[in-house]
Amino acid sequence: MTRTHVIETRGLTRRFGDVTAVDALDLDVERCEVVGLLGHNGAGKTTTVRLLNGVLAPSGGSARVLGFDPMHDGVALRRRCGVSTETPSVDERLTGRAGLRFFAEVFDVPPARVERRIDELLAAFDLTAAADQRVGTYSKGMRQRLTLARALLHEPELLFLDEPSSGLDPVAARAVDERIAGLRDAGTTVLLCTHNLAQAQALCDRVVVLERGAVVASGTPTALAADLGASIEVRVAARLAAVTDVWALLADVEGARRLESPDALGGEPHEVRFGASDDAAIAAVVRALVHAGADVYAVERRAPSLEDVYFALHRGERPAPRAGATEGVSA
Numbered sequence: 001m002t003r004t005h006v007i008e009t010r011g012l013t014r015r016f017g018d019v020t021a022v023d024a025l026d027l028d029v030e031r032c033e034v035v036g037l038l039g040h041n042g043a044g045k046t047t048t049v050r051l052l053n054g055v056l057a058p059s060g061g062s063a064r065v066l067g068f069d070p071m072h073d074g075v076a077l078r079r080r081c082g083v084s085t086e087t088p089s090v091d092e093r094l095t096g097r098a099g100l101r102f103f104a105e106v107f108d109v110p111p112a113r114v115e116r117r118i119d120e121l122l123a124a125f126d127l128t129a130a131a132d133q134r135v136g137t138y139s140k141g142m143r144q145r146l147t148l149a150r151a152l153l154h155e156p157e158l159l160f161l162d163e164p165s166s167g168l169d170p171v172a173a174r175a176v177d178e179r180i181a182g183l184r185d186a187g188t189t190v191l192l193c194t195h196n197l198a199q200a201q202a203l204c205d206r207v208v209v210l211e212r213g214a215v216v217a218s219g220t221p222t223a224l225a226a227d228l229g230a231s232i233e234v235r236v237a238a239r240l241a242a243v244t245d246v247w248a249l250l251a252d253v254e255g256a257r258r259l260e261s262p263d264a265l266g267g268e269p270h271e272v273r274f275g276a277s278d279d280a281a282i283a284a285v286v287r288a289l290v291h292a293g294a295d296v297y298a299v300e301r302r303a304p305s306l307e308d309v310y311f312a313l314h315r316g317e318r319p320a321p322r323a324g325a326t327e328g329v330s331a
Contacts, residue, residue: 004030006158006189007052011061014047014213021047023213024061034180034190036204038197038310044213045193046086049160052191053078066158079107082151086163086193088143092136096127096146099135100153107154121149124179126172140167148176152183159183162193177203201306209313217313221306233259233302234282236272242293246272249292255281276301 007029014022022044029035037045050056052065054074063070068077091099097118104114122128125145130138135146144167151159161180165173180190180203194200200207201221208218217224240246250256255277272289276282282301289296 005064006031006033007063007065007191009052009061009063012048012051012058012063013060014051014056015059021213022051022058025213025215027208027215029189029191031189032184032187033205034184034192034203036200036207037191037193037210038195038200038207038306039210040195042212043210045210046162047213048210049083049162049191049193053081053083053160079154080157082154082156082159084144084148084151084159084161084164086166088140088147090135090138090143090146092134095132095134096122096138096142097131099146100150103150103153109154117153121152125149125175141169141172144168145172145176148179152179157188159188159190160193161190163195164192165194165196165199173199197305197307197310207306209310211313217309221309222303224306224309232276232278232282234274234276234285235298235300236274236286236289236296237298237300238270238272238289239295239297240270240272240289243289246289246294249288250274250285253281253284253288256285 005028007027009025009027012022012025012027013020025044025048027048037048039045047056051058052063052070054070054072054077057071065077066080068074070077091102094102100118100121101114104118109117119128122131125148127142127145127149130142135143138146144164148161148164151161164176164180168176177199180192184190184203184205190203192200192204204221206218206220207224209216209224243249247258250258250272257275259273259275272285274285276285282299286296286299
């Protein structure tokens, strides 16, 4: 294991009967990174987290997490990690505060620090008013926030977050995102399993996309978009009365492709929406429209998002190998 690698797996595999949930996973995560683990339900994200925590035994391959072998050193490892699952597991008989006190003892939080730390986390996750109520009375969102507080109680070096915004309202979800960003800045490494592509794009240094337990792509969203040839989305507002067939006009513009037809029923100006490979293609489209007599009023561009990349991969489009795009992770 290299000095900076917090997580390192080689050929990590887990089978359930005839089903391979994790398929020869090679994954490196460096200290202070936020790495997103993306994929649809059943892609292998949660199973990977369980393997890395020593909760499940692998069917093959190896893993090192914080220098530990998860299967042989699971107890010691879990004392240095925090885990928040998508489905909170809480003791409904205890109050929120009592539950945190119990886990403070489990995680050996220094006694002099316990009450102050609990108060900090209750405040951070807006649970102070409900701290002395039984957890059985909590809403789903409150339970999720309590689980996140519990995962952070012992100030772990490595944090595993499985759908941390599940059940949260927009205000609470934003607070969680801000907390994750702050943890990275403070030196905590985070492995984030999420369906929330906007969250992953905003928070993650890198993303790893799983399909049927195997890595199909990895890198920054920008690098993945380049690998897939994902295009810039452009909307041009223009009066097109002088243009009899806008798509015939643009057919010969290199680097532009049709996304949808102009809105013939939407009045003036019309909207022409197309994909462009680069800024030169955008300029060429605008020139062609103006040359044909269209009056162009606005041009709006949107760079490829992680969502574009994810759905392109899910459709079966695979990125061509490109130097540096998969640094730290391989299939």
